[in-house]
Amino acid sequence: MKYIIVFRYGRLMIYAVCQLIISLSGCIVAITPTFLLFCFTRFFEGAGSGGAIVAGYVLSVEFCGTDYRPTVSTFLHIASNLGLVALAGISYVLRNCDQFQLAVSVPVIFCVIIKFLLLESPKWLMDKNKKEEAIKVMEKICRFNKIPYDTVRAEIETYLSSQSDIKTQNMKFYHIFKYKSHTKNFSVMAYLYFVCGMCYYGVSQFIGKMTPKVHKNTVINGALLMLGSFVSIFVVNRFGRRPFLRTTMFLAGVFMLIVVFVPVTFKPSWVRTMFACFSNSCYYTSFIVVFLYGVELFPTNIRSSTLGVLSLMSRIGQVIGPQINALSNTAAACTFAISALIGALITFLLPETRGLTLPSTLEESHHVRFLDRVSAISTIDDRQPPNSSQAKPSNIQ
Known part of the structure; x- marks a missing residue:
């Protein structure tokens, strides 16, 4: 409880x-x-x-x-x-x-x-739709870290507008088994x-x-x-x-x-x-x-x-x-x-979660496995040399 x-x-x-x-x-x-x-x-x-x-x-x-x-x-x-x-x-x-x-x-x-x-967790404030309190917290954090905070309000409003009220509210623990x-x-x-x-x-x-x-x-x-x-x-x-x-x-x-x-x-x-x-x-x-x-x-x-x-x-x-x-x-x-x-x-x-942002909804966390696979594929792609098809083959006599 x-x-x-x-x-x-x-x-x-x-x-x-x-x-x-x-x-x-x-x-x-x-x-x-x-x-x-x-x-x-x-x-x-x-x-x-x-x-x-x-x-x-x-x-x-x-x-x-x-x-x-x-x-x-x-x-x-x-x-x-x-x-x-x-x-x-x-x-x-x-x-x-x-x-x-x-x-x-x-x-x-x-x-x-x-x-x-x-201060209260800004992540919790945003997911509880307490926009003004979240903005104040984030602005204080920015001022403490001496970074610009002019865009904080716009970024939080964009984040909140992208979240579905149905998905982020009235959710119980047992919904995890969905x-x-x-x-x-x-x-x-x-x-x-x-x-x-x-x-x-x-x-x-x-x-x-x-x-x-x-x-x-x-x-x-x-x-x-x-x-x-x-x-x-x-x-x-x-x-x-x-x-x-x-x-x-x-x-x-x-x-x-x-x-x-x-x-x-x-x-x-x-x-x-x-x-x-x-x-x-x-x-x-x-x-x-x-x-x-x-x-x-x-x-x-x-x-x-x-x-x-x-x-x-x-x-x-x-x-x-x-x-x-x-x-x-x-x-x-x-x-x-x-x-x-x-x-x-x-x-x-278990999926790997390194480098992933904290999920806000069940749908976002449901895609952690998918993102884990995409990250692994991207890592492999990044290791491939550019223009590999034109690379001179080595160790071939």
């Missing part, structure tokens, strides 16, 4: 409200007298967290241009990695759970002021979200069981996650979303298989932990790409609700991850590895 609200009331407002829910719920958790109330409050804290992640991510990506989407997406995840590293330090200093809960909840209240510091291509893309993305959630959090717990040094492992894991995030900045735009996602999923599975085949008695013992951390870094990097993929594959008017359902699949995977870790170490590692290898295989079913 909260993801549908994100579309109806905008990204910025819901982001601020969710941050307020996180802070208040987190503070109440520290003083709850009963277990039932604890679970009830934790539910709202988790709901606020899920809404803030989706709204904040969609807002950030819709603000930037096509070439900068991977960079912005990666830096958002790097901030999350820094929080993971800081979490280990806070938990090391504050061993009392209530003090720890307050320490991570009270500062979140300051995120609410973002509502008064940022096209087979959308159904296929959503099904593949749902599995990838599920695997990323299950394997990332499952392997994180798996690493914690490998050695008793929980705080140290958390810091090392967070550092490797940041390394993987920085690598994705330079790779995902150069080679595309699909090849990079396929590679990271494949490497994640291979590294976990290495953990399986390296004996527990192998010395030095940190070798198995290192490969598990490498695998977890690949899972997290895959998370970065699938988040970006989800934004680029689906249209604006159902983007938030679609990402919400996909995030739900990820959270189901996060719930299953600890259950898998209840199995033997070998069975758990094999499950994580095989799930990732299957994910790498089914990425062949």
Whole structure:
């Protein structure tokens, strides 16, 4: 429900409200007298967290241009990695759970002021036919970047006139199944979200069981996650979303298989932990790409609700991850590895979205596969030498 609200009331407002829910719920958790109330409050804290992640991510990506989407997406995840590293330090200093809960909840209240510091997504404003507000936002962006903004109004009016009111309004999530291509893309993305959630959090717990040094492992894991995030900045735009996602999923599975085949008695013992951390870094990097993929594959008017359902699949995977870790170490590692290898295989079913503008309607996103093929053909044509028919044949005696 909260993801549908994100579309109806905008990204910025819901982001601020969710941050307020996180802070208040987190503070109440520290003083709850009963277990039932604890679970009830934790539910709202988790709901606020899920809404803030989706709204904040969609807002950030819709603000930037096509070439900068991977960079912005990666830096958002790097901030999350820094929080993971800081979490280990806070938990090391504050061993009392209530003090720890307050320490991570009270500062979140300051995120609410973002509502008064940022602008609403111009993409959302235009697709909601809020023309004047969209024009003001785009003019402010142009002034900040010191570029001419005389044609902003004309360009937005041209864009709005080209959009059909029937196509861009009154659209529900289930309309995504109107096209087979959308159904296929959503099904593949749902599995990838599920695997990323299950394997990332499952392997994180798996690493914690490998050695008793929980705080140290958390810091090392967070550092490797940041390394993987920085690598994705330079790779995902150069080679595309699909090849990079396929590679990271494949490497994640291979590294976990290495953990399986390296004996527990192998010395030095940190070798198995290192490969598990490498695998977890690949899972997290895959998370970065699938988040970006989800934004680029689906249209604006159902983007938030679609990402919400996909995030739900990820959270189901996060719930299953600890259950898998209840199995033997070998069975758990094999499950994580095989799930990732299957994910790498089914990425062949997804279209490439590099260089494409964010779709506004189902019809536009339906043509992503077609545009992907046209782009590939154009790339091949561009590589052909000019006047190839007149080129002198070489290596012919």
